[in-house]
Amino acid sequence: MMISFANVSKKFGDGTYGISDATVEIPDGDFVFLVGLSGAGKTTLLKLLTGQMRATSGVIKVNDLEVTKLKPHNIHKLRRKIGVVFQDFKLLQDQTVYENVALALEVVGQKEKKYKAQILDMLSKVGLSGKERYFPAQLSGGELQRTAIARALATQANILVADEPTGDLDPKTAGEIVRLLSDINNAGTTVIMATHNHTIVDEMRKRVITIDHGRIVSDIRQGGYGSKQQVTDEPLEHTISPDYDTPHEQIEGHTV
Amino acid sequence: MSLKLSMRHVRRSPYQTASAILIMMITFFMVTVFIMIGFMSSAILKHFETKPPIFAFYPNDTPEIEILDIKKELEQSGLTKEVEYISSKDAVKRFKEDTSSDGIDSTLDIISDKVLPPSLEVTAWNIADLRSLKAIVEKKEGVDVVFVEEIINKLDNWLSGIRFGGLILLLLLFVESILVVWTIIGMRISQRKHEIEIMRLLGATSWYIRAPFIIEGLVYGMIGSIIGTLVTVAILGYITPGIETFLTGIPIIALTPQSFMSVITNNVESLALDGVPLSPISPVFVLLLVALQMAAGMAIGAIGSYAAVVRSLKRY
Numbered sequence: 001m002m003i004s005f006a007n008v009s010k011k012f013g014d015g016t017y018g019i020s021d022a023t024v025e026i027p028d029g030d031f032v033f034l035v036g037l038s039g040a041g042k043t044t045l046l047k048l049l050t051g052q053m054r055a056t057s058g059v060i061k062v063n064d065l066e067v068t069k070l071k072p073h074n075i076h077k078l079r080r081k082i083g084v085v086f087q088d089f090k091l092l093q094d095q096t097v098y099e100n101v102a103l104a105l106e107v108v109g110q111k112e113k114k115y116k117a118q119i120l121d122m123l124s125k126v127g128l129s130g131k132e133r134y135f136p137a138q139l140s141g142g143e144l145q146r147t148a149i150a151r152a153l154a155t156q157a158n159i160l161v162a163d164e165p166t167g168d169l170d171p172k173t174a175g176e177i178v179r180l181l182s183d184i185n186n187a188g189t190t191v192i193m194a195t196h197n198h199t200i201v202d203e204m205r206k207r208v209i210t211i212d213h214g215r216i217v218s219d220i221r222q223g224g225y226g227s228k229q230q231v232t233d234e235p236l237e238h239t240i241s242p243d244y245d246t247p248h249e250q251i252e253g254h255t256v
Numbered sequence: 257m258s259l260k261l262s263m264r265h266v267r268r269s270p271y272q273t274a275s276a277i278l279i280m281m282i283t284f285f286m287v288t289v290f291i292m293i294g295f296m297s298s299a300i301l302k303h304f305e306t307k308p309p310i311f312a313f314y315p316n317d318t319p320e321i322e323i324l325d326i327k328k329e330l331e332q333s334g335l336t337k338e339v340e341y342i343s344s345k346d347a348v349k350r351f352k353e354d355t356s357s358d359g360i361d362s363t364l365d366i367i368s369d370k371v372l373p374p375s376l377e378v379t380a381w382n383i384a385d386l387r388s389l390k391a392i393v394e395k396k397e398g399v400d401v402v403f404v405e406e407i408i409n410k411l412d413n414w415l416s417g418i419r420f421g422g423l424i425l426l427l428l429l430f431v432e433s434i435l436v437v438w439t440i441i442g443m444r445i446s447q448r449k450h451e452i453e454i455m456r457l458l459g460a461t462s463w464y465i466r467a468p469f470i471i472e473g474l475v476y477g478m479i480g481s482i483i484g485t486l487v488t489v490a491i492l493g494y495i496t497p498g499i500e501t502f503l504t505g506i507p508i509i510a511l512t513p514q515s516f517m518s519v520i521t522n523n524v525e526s527l528a529l530d531g532v533p534l535s536p537i538s539p540v541f542v543l544l545l546v547a548l549q550m551a552a553g554m555a556i557g558a559i560g561s562y563a564a565v566v567r568s569l570k571r572y
Contacts, residue, residue: 050457076456076459076461077459079458084457090450090453090454090457092450092451092454103454103455103458104459107455107458107459107460107464108460155459
């Protein structure tokens with residue numbers, strides 16, 4: 001499964017650009033960090049990918065599915081290929097861990113007889129065995145995010161999109177979640193994670209795409225937070241040093 | 257699955273559910289009441305239409321021979337289809353026959369041929385000739401002439417007014433029911449905004465998200481219309497003996513599937529006016545009424561909920 005953005009722009013009603021002329025390809029099994037300041041365009045890029053927003057111009061493809069041409073009533077075809085995880089977990093508070101994960105399978109029309117074992121297996125993979133009957137209010141932040149990840153992957157999605165999944169977590173728990181995402185990636189799932197957490201990005205040494213003011217300013221394989229070197233041989237037109245609120249020395253220290 | 261979700265919505269907000277069902281119930285209570293009024297008014301009108309158009313009541317002391325002379329003159333005019341002479345004795349006899357089943361036999365003794373006047377019942381070939389015939393029957397002084405046509409016209413005006421008013425009221429109730437379902441389903445959608453957003457992100461189809469809300473509207477319409485109809489039928493069953501006593505002598509239409517269809521198709525001519533009493537109400541009739549009202553109720557529920565879904569779900 002290949003994800004491709006070709007000259008994609010998203011112009012908002014007030015005339016500003018959320019994403020401007022973005023071109024990027026993400027092959028199967030990649031692990032990509034999307035970094036940038038708040039408001040840089042990370043979430044917009046992910047929303048364009050999941051069909052929550054429509055691109056103003058350009059072409060977005062997920063394998064053979066052209067996202068930019070999808071009619072609203074066909075968006076579900078795209079969403080079933082992509083699992084999504086959010087900073088605020090987006091779990092249903094009045095449903096148990098099991099029911100929250102089951103929802104993902106119910107909406108795609110699967111019967112409980114068939115998916116029960118699948119859910120238990122998925123909960124075991126994310127380290128939530130024995131917590132099936134717990135309600136979200138009874139879980140820690142890390143466990144909530146594990147539940148959300150289990151739900152995102154329950155339908156065997158090949159792509160996992162995580163928008164600031166560690167934003168509400170302490171550093172230790174955040175590290176655990178990222179390791180879980182890395183395990184998922186090692187099993188073959190493409191993972192795209194938007195984050196502000198430079199420690200994690202620097203430790204993981206994965207592909208890092210930096211966005212600034214809606215533009216992709218750098219795309220580096222095995223990069224760190226604030227890396228400037230591009231992944232392709234061609235010079236990147238918009239490679240600039242973004243003005244991060246992270247101390248400059250720290251960014252410099254991880255520049256490849 | 258959609259039904260399961262709908263039932264979950266219904267269980268979680270019992271007050272909203274109750275208000276939706278209650279408004280549906282009131283609407284269909286009124287619909288049934290007006291259908292019953294339609295039945296009875298058709299029956300009463302039909303009853304009068306089958307009566308001779310002119311009744312001429314003569315003073316009790318009028319010699320029979322004089323009345324028979326008038327009868328002869330009417331027949332010789334060539335304008336009458338039928339002229340029947342009812343003597344005072346015949347009138348008493350007829351009255352006793354009509355009221356014998358009402359359990360008021362003891363009071364009949366005071367009704368003698370001194371009380372009921374002799375009369376002529378005149379049926380014309382042509383309604384246009386009624387005035388000429390009236391002139392003949394009025395030759396004897398003190399005669400009291402009653403035109404059934406006038407009664408029918410007066411009754412018809414009254415009933416038309418009631419039907420028109422009823423129709424307006426029912427239209428308002430239908431609109432109100434749709435708006436209430438619309439509002440309640442709209443509130444439900446707002447309450448479940450978070451859940452809907454998640455389901456969409458998980459790949460739910462548009463129909464998967466909409467169906468539970470539309471089914472909910474259908475359920476409101478179905479339950480409300482069934483209760484509303486059954487409550488009216490139960491009340492009707494309870495008050496029927498009173499109606500029958502009140503309308504003594506007028507055969508009340510039988511509530512049968514055939515008569516139901518006659519009213520629905522406005523084919524009053526085919527109504528079976530054989531004096532079959534209202535009670536016991538035919539179970540087939542009740543089933544037919546419930547089925548039709550249920551279909552109407554579900555249609556109202558579907559319109560209300562679909563409007564809410566189209567309007568509210570677009571935004572999320």
